[in-house]
Amino acid sequence: MIDENSEVSGDRVTKLKQFIVGKYLINLPGYGTVIRRDKKAAFQVAVKSLERYVHRFQRRLKKKLQKAIDANREVLTSALLPSVAKNPPVRWKKFLGERPKDQEIERMLRSELADAFGRSDDLFQDMNVKAIFKGVTYESLSDPEFMRIASQKIPSLDTLHDEFDAAQAEGQRSEKEGLY
Numbered sequence: 531m532i533d534e535n536s537e538v539s540g541d542r543v544t545k546l547k548q549f550i551v552g553k554y555l556i557n558l559p560g561y562g563t564v565i566r567r568d569k570k571a572a573f574q575v576a577v578k579s580l581e582r583y584v585h586r587f588q589r590r591l592k593k594k595l596q597k598a599i600d601a602n603r604e605v606l607t608s609a610l611l612p613s614v615a616k617n618p619p620v621r622w623k624k625f626l627g628e629r630p631k632d633q634e635i636e637r638m639l640r641s642e643l644a645d646a647f648g649r650s651d652d653l654f655q656d657m658n659v660k661a662i663f664k665g666v667t668y669e670s671l672s673d674p675e676f677m678r679i680a681s682q683k684i685p686s687l688d689t690l691h692d693e694f695d696a697a698q699a700e701g702q703r704s705e706k707e708g709l710y
Contacts, residue, residue, distance in 0.1 A: 540587070542587075543580075543583065543584055543587055546580055546583060547580060550573070550576045550577065550580060553576070554569050554572065554573040554576065555573075556683050556684055557683070558676070558679050558680055558683055559679060560675075560679070561670065561676055561679065561680075564666065564680070564684075566684070566687070570663075573661070574661070577659060577661045580659050581658075581659040584657050584658070584659050585657070587657070588654070588656070588657045591654075592650045592651065592654055593650075595650040595653065595654075596649065596650040599647050599648070599649070599650060602647070603640075603643050603644065603647050606643060607636070607639055607640055607643055610639060610643075611635070611636055611639060614635060614639050615632055615635050615636075618630060618635055618638070622635075622638050625638060626638065
């Protein structure tokens, strides 16, 4: 219904999301999506940018839709007014009296059409962007199949986690290793 190059097409939002997913996230089939810890901060900045873009897109879309609603309502008002002026609906009589003026009939028609068409704000739900982080569980890191898939998908990562019998000394672990 909408050309993908149209300003009201969500194609650009989808492409931006896909770019972010492609740049930062790693899909582990059967287990979900992970991100390297060292990429998390940059990913969050990209998500914030996407969020701002989506809010601007939504505002533009609401304005364009409202303009279209207003234009269509005006066309319909112009088309209906002559007939309605000759024979106003019975339910209007309590508002208009016996000999209503043309301006009164036009106001009633505009009011009813405005109610019928609604406003763009009423037709939209807010568009939101949300990234939810969940930790990789010990059970997953102990699962040989998870480890096999993760190693295939992330060959540059030496280890996915380090396991110690006692608490690790401060500063021994690199924050750049590991997954979320």
